[in-house]
Amino acid sequence: MAGRLFCINLKAEVPMLPFIAILLALQLQAGQTGVVTGQLLLTNGKPATGVRIAVTPAVNSKEGPAAGDLLSLAETDETGHYRLENILPGQYFIQAGPLDSPNYYPGVRTIDRAMGITVIGGKVLELPEFRLPKPPGAMISGRLPPDLEIFPSDIAVLPASLFPVVDRILSGPNAAGAASRLSIKNGALNIDVPSGSPSGGPAHMVLSLQGRDSPYYPAQINSDGTFVISGLLPGVYSLIAVPSSPLLIRTVVVGEDDIELSAPPETRWKVSGVVGLSEGSRVPGQRLTLSGSMWGQLVTTSNSSGEFEFSNVPPGTFSIKNNDGAELTTVIVRDHDIDRVTVPALFLLNGRVKVPAGMAFPGVRLTATSSDGRKTVSNIFYRGETVGGNEAGFSMPLPEGEYRITAELAVAGVIESLLYGLVDLKTSPMIVRFPTQVLRITIGKQ
Numbered sequence: 001m002a003g004r005l006f007c008i009n010l011k012a013e014v015p016m017l018p019f020i021a022i023l024l025a026l027q028l029q030a031g032q033t034g035v036v037t038g039q040l041l042l043t044n045g046k047p048a049t050g051v052r053i054a055v056t057p058a059v060n061s062k063e064g065p066a067a068g069d070l071l072s073l074a075e076t077d078e079t080g081h082y083r084l085e086n087i088l089p090g091q092y093f094i095q096a097g098p099l100d101s102p103n104y105y106p107g108v109r110t111i112d113r114a115m116g117i118t119v120i121g122g123k124v125l126e127l128p129e130f131r132l133p134k135p136p137g138a139m140i141s142g143r144l145p146p147d148l149e150i151f152p153s154d155i156a157v158l159p160a161s162l163f164p165v166v167d168r169i170l171s172g173p174n175a176a177g178a179a180s181r182l183s184i185k186n187g188a189l190n191i192d193v194p195s196g197s198p199s200g201g202p203a204h205m206v207l208s209l210q211g212r213d214s215p216y217y218p219a220q221i222n223s224d225g226t227f228v229i230s231g232l233l234p235g236v237y238s239l240i241a242v243p244s245s246p247l248l249i250r251t252v253v254v255g256e257d258d259i260e261l262s263a264p265p266e267t268r269w270k271v272s273g274v275v276g277l278s279e280g281s282r283v284p285g286q287r288l289t290l291s292g293s294m295w296g297q298l299v300t301t302s303n304s305s306g307e308f309e310f311s312n313v314p315p316g317t318f319s320i321k322n323n324d325g326a327e328l329t330t331v332i333v334r335d336h337d338i339d340r341v342t343v344p345a346l347f348l349l350n351g352r353v354k355v356p357a358g359m360a361f362p363g364v365r366l367t368a369t370s371s372d373g374r375k376t377v378s379n380i381f382y383r384g385e386t387v388g389g390n391e392a393g394f395s396m397p398l399p400e401g402e403y404r405i406t407a408e409l410a411v412a413g414v415i416e417s418l419l420y421g422l423v424d425l426k427t428s429p430m431i432v433r434f435p436t437q438v439l440r441i442t443i444g445k446q
Contacts (some may be wrong), residue, residue, distance in 0.1 A: 032121035036084040038105075039129040040076050040096055042228060043139060044258070047080030048132055050222045051096055055084055058091035058116045070095065078224065080129075089121045097132065106130045137231040138254050142261030144225040144241060145295055152241035152248065154184040155219045155227050160251060162207065163238035164325050166191060182242045189242070241295070251292045251319070265314055269333050272309040273341030275302040281400055281434045282306030283345040288328075292318035306345075313338075322346040324397045326376060344399035347432060351439035353380065354391045361392050362443065363410030368403040368430070376403075403430045407441060417442040 036055060040048040054070040071092075072084040093114045094105035104114035107130045119125060144152065158166070166189075181192040189207045219229040221241070229239075232254045241248035252259060271290065276282040284304045291297035293316025302308045315334055319327045320343055328343040355361055364380040376399075382392040405425045407415050418425040421437030430439075 033086045033088060034119035034121055035124040036072075036087060036092075036094070036117065036119065036127060037124060038082060038094075038127035039080045040082060041080055041129055041131040042141070043132055043134040043230075044141065045131070046141075047078065048076055048096075049078050049080060049224070049226065050220065051076045051080075051132075052098075053082045053084070053094065053096040055087055055092040055117075055119070056095050058093055078222075087119045089119055091116050091118055093117070094127070094130075101135075103132050107133050109133050109135070135231040137233050138256065139258040140229040140232065140239070140252060140254070140261065141258070142227060143263070144221065144227070144248070146225060148244070148248070150243055150245050151225075152221055152244050154242045155221060155229060156182075156184060156189045156240040156242050157219070157229055157232070158189070158207065158238045158240065160236040160238050163240075163249070164327065166207070166238075166240070182240070182244075182247075184242050189240070246296060248296050249291055250295050251317070267335075268312040268314055269335075270309060270311055270337040270339070271313050271318070271320075271331055271333065271341060272307070272337070272339045273343060275306045275308060275343055276345045277342060277400055278433070281345045286346060287323040288343070289321050290318050290331075291321070292316055294318075322397070322399065326397075326399060327374070328399060344401050345434070346397055346399050347434065347436050349396050349398045349432065349436055349439055351380075351394050351396070351441065352391055353382070353394065354440070354442045356443075356445055357390050359390070359413075359443075359445065362413055364441065364443075365408045365410070366396065367406045367408075368398060369406075371402045371429075398432055400432045400434070403432065405430050405439075409443065412446050414444050414446055415441065416444040 040051055040053060042048045052073060052075055054073045056068060056070055072087050074082050074084055076082045076096075093111060093116055095102050095111075096105075097103045101109075102111075103109055104111055105117070105127065106115050108114055117125060117127065183190045183192075191207070219227050221227045234255050235253075237252050237254060239250045239252060250261070252261070274282060275286045275288070283306050284302055286302045286306075286308075287299065288302070288308055288310075289297045289299050290310045290313065294314050298310045298313065300308050300310055313333050317330065317332050320329050320331065320341070321327050322343075324346065326346075329341065331338050331341060353361060353364065361382055366378050366380065368376045368378075370376075378396045380394045380396070382394050405418060405420070407418055409415070417440070419440045420430045423430060423437075425439075
């Protein structure tokens with residue numbers, strides 16, 4: 001460098017970006033840039049791994065970067081340490097985390113409360129460790145099982161009330177391998193299912209993961225399988241690892257306290273019972289799933305006598321669901337096997353819709369409310385055949401039990417009658433048992 005002169009014509013119309021690049025190159029050659037190192041921790045004191053971190057100018061510069069620009073971007077390692085290099089001398093703030101919810105050194109959420117640092121050319125500035133501030137709401141931390149066939153990249157967090165919608169789509173007749181069709185894009189859970197699936201699912205479905213009161217999910221999974229989900233308000237949530245096959249889900253009840261999802265205990269139990277509320281409704285070959293306080297779900301099929309068994313169940317609260325994704329019952333496993341569990345059989349309810357001559361078959365939504373308040377909502381999908389041009393058939397799966405039935409039309413019209421066998425469903429409940437009756441809906445013009 002000695003004896004050489006670099007000249008820059010400042011009057012020339014040189015774009016700012018090339019100018020900054022030239023300036024940085026000159027200072028790199030002259031050894032005039034600085035380095036910042038430190039360690040980033042989570043709220044609970046554990047290393048914050050895989051978190052983006054950078055410096056941003058504390059003040060605007062006429063010749064350099066402006067306040068708000070992110071410089072010397074890096075990512076924390078598995079111990080939470082970071083090293084930011086090639087920083088021009090000056091005043092800066094340290095920014096860590098997502099762009100839409102940044103955090104600042106020494107552990108604050110707003111830049112007006114951040115502590116500035118001074119970078120000196122040719123020097124290494126070692127900062128004390130700082131923790132990410134705890135956002136409002138509870139935090140869930142944990143680690144995925146290590147022996148996964150497909151390693152997920154994200155955790156989607158849905159209110160538990162929404163998961164049956166996803167589960168029904170993924171459990172439909174054409175849903176083989178559907179778990180691999182889950183993806184996270186632009187803060188939403190994308191579900192791709194076969195077009196025209198008999199399960200009633202659309203070809204493409206998007207569920208927003210941005211909570212009204214929280215911007216903190218979905219959450220990324222670190223390379224070691226650990227994850228942290230922050231800012232969850234009290235409620236019941238379904239955690240879905242995306243992508244995963246078989247589908248990795250877990251139900252979590254969130255209160256005021258943080259939750260750490262520890263490894264499952266070595267002691268496991270059995271859950272067994274029968275399908276069918278009576279001897280006459282025992283159903284062989286019915287597929288059942290068990291999910292809840294564990295990652296993933298267990299699957300079994302009832303035998304020729306309608307009996308079923310789930311093995312290797314850890315302690316916790318679990319839901320038993322049928323092949324259509326409808327919850328049949330809830331079991332609590334503590335320190336012993338659970339037997340004599342009776343779940344309702346799933347029947348395929350056949351129906352007919354009759355319309356006036358010349359009227360197109362309208363969209364119909366049926367809501368079946370069970371005696372315990374659970375609702376099953378189904379849109380009617382007509383079968384191809386018609387009778388006389390004004391009567392068409394449909395089918396809907398429904399567990400045995402007693403229901404109040406309501407029907408809604410998507411177009412102008414009126415429900416003239418709603419019959420199950422000889423029972424008038426406008427005034428009486430529908431009792432579904434084997435053998436089933438035919439549900440008949442007669443629609444008239446307004």
